[in-house]
Amino acid sequence: MAETKFNNDLLTVSTSPHIRCEESVSKIMWNVNIALAPAALFAVYYFGIPALTTIIASVLAAMASEYFVQKVRGKDITINDGSAFLTGLLLAMCLPPSVPIYLPIVGSFIAIAISKHTMGGLGQNIFNPAHVGRAALMASWPVAMTTWSQITTSVDVVTSATPLNIAKQQGYGKLIETFGSAPDLYKALFLGTRNGSLGETSTILLVLGGCYLIYKRYINWQVPVFMIGTVGILTWAFGGLVGPNPTGLFTGDPIFHMMAGGLIIGAFFMATDMVTIPITRKGQIIFAIGAGAITALIRLKGGYPEGVCYSILLMNALTPLIDRVCTPVKFGTRR
Template sequence: MIVSSSPHMFADTSIQKIMWTVNLTLLPAVLFSIYHFGMQALVTLLAGSLSAVVFEALTQKILKKKVTIDDGSAFLCGLLLAMCLPPAVPLFVPIVGSFIAIVVAKHSMGGLGFNIFNPAHIGRAALMVSWPVVMTTWTSITTRADVTTSATPLNILKLQGYDAVVNTFGSQTELYKALFLGLRNGCIGETCVVLLVLGGLVLIYKRIIDWVVPVTMIGTVGILTWMFGGAHGFMSGDPIFHMMAGGLIIGAFFMATDMVTTPITRKGKLIFAAGAGAITVLIRLIGGYPEGVCYSILLMNCVTPLIDRYIQPTLYGRGEVR
């Protein structure tokens, strides 16, 4: 029996249930990536997720804390990190990334619920600055449009322009098809838009994430790239391409919705997601990197405490009486 003052609210959920549900929603995209990129992708995914679990257990043992690897949070962190890596990286890369994500970004700040930054993206950002060549080397694949390419669509866009992207895939229709179905180069888990969206919709249906975040972030990227991303002047960009290219979908549904590092209120989440979308566009169009999702989310993680301080819900009973 629980003795406490009202109101009482009970929910049939737990951290373990939430984390393993998110892991399961990523499974279709994981299976597709193994089919698409081959066994090298499987090795990278296993190295990232399993090493994250080991580092979590060792760290908690050293700190004399309860080992909680069964809650699925470490596995999810390592899995997301591995999904944001090129498929053919050396084996040490996902292992080092998991160490940085779990030990440095998560447990140095107190563990689950206390980390300021998204651990998986911290791991990826650290790998990006440490081994930039390895992190931007892509395995050549042949799409169903019979086009062989060794660069991602965003890489081609940055170096050669949008027309070169369309020519690489044969037509704009084939480009959209490749992006939607995942028939392109890219990081392991970011290629198949349709499977990532389906997984995200399951999370929204189960109310594990708020639809405001992915819709706002993806919508912001679409609007701004349509307005400023074209080579033929104002409002001549291709928003559909930018919304499906790169890691925007996996970032918007599975990274920017992290309940620990994002604002609490819906209005705060809207500001967070719009800011992340705007920074993504800024990096893609003006910055030196072809992709900006990772850094945009990390930069907005810095602003989360400020947003939570100034965007607060009205206290019960303190609202304006009309």
């Protein structure tokens, strides 16, 4: 029998899984930043210098916190991979445009040093870091976090309510009166010409950014669709009377609730966080429906007009349980 010879320069033996992929953590993170960039730039255009200051402070604080913690822990410095940059940008998009400069700095430190690195660092955190930072700021500085300022000129800033605040405190009729008509309200929500956080900017730009992530296959379309759809269905069914209601069927305005607040950015950019979301497609759908239901519950029955942040954090806590319930059946065995 002839002896078989192997060329060690051509034969590479490695352990499974044998997957070749051009994607990397850094590439994915920077692509998500790119997807969010148009909405962030529009926020700067609409809200002015205060919005730019908030974004810069939040991003720089997040990257500085990442560097400091990794240096202290003796880990490799990875501030160039885009993950800390993304956390700072997402946190800034959750803040009012004219918050004191120390708020995004403190929030970014909490998001990176406490939420991310106390759990082991990138890929090991249980909760979405940006939302943890926002929740901490909301608990510590509730007045500053709920003071919504609108830029009227290049130098003037006036305090006014968000659409969700108006609907919650003064009713849907007052909301329509404020914007002139329902189509005018929808137009303001769609284009982003309304008051709110930096992430309550142009719906169309956020959706386009989300579609880019779906195209790149970084996220599954089911998560934003089921989360936004759940909010729409529940607010339509239980959202209170809107105008003449002779049939008793249409009780709420789902279009308003689906575009108002931070639902769009939360559904596309935060609920889809690949670290804190369930692994299976079925689990992700359960996650999205649960987040949408909690959001609708807080908006309609809670004292707080918005609920996206807390709904995602609560569902993050349930992710391990969802993964356990939705574990795929091994090939050749029964459930």
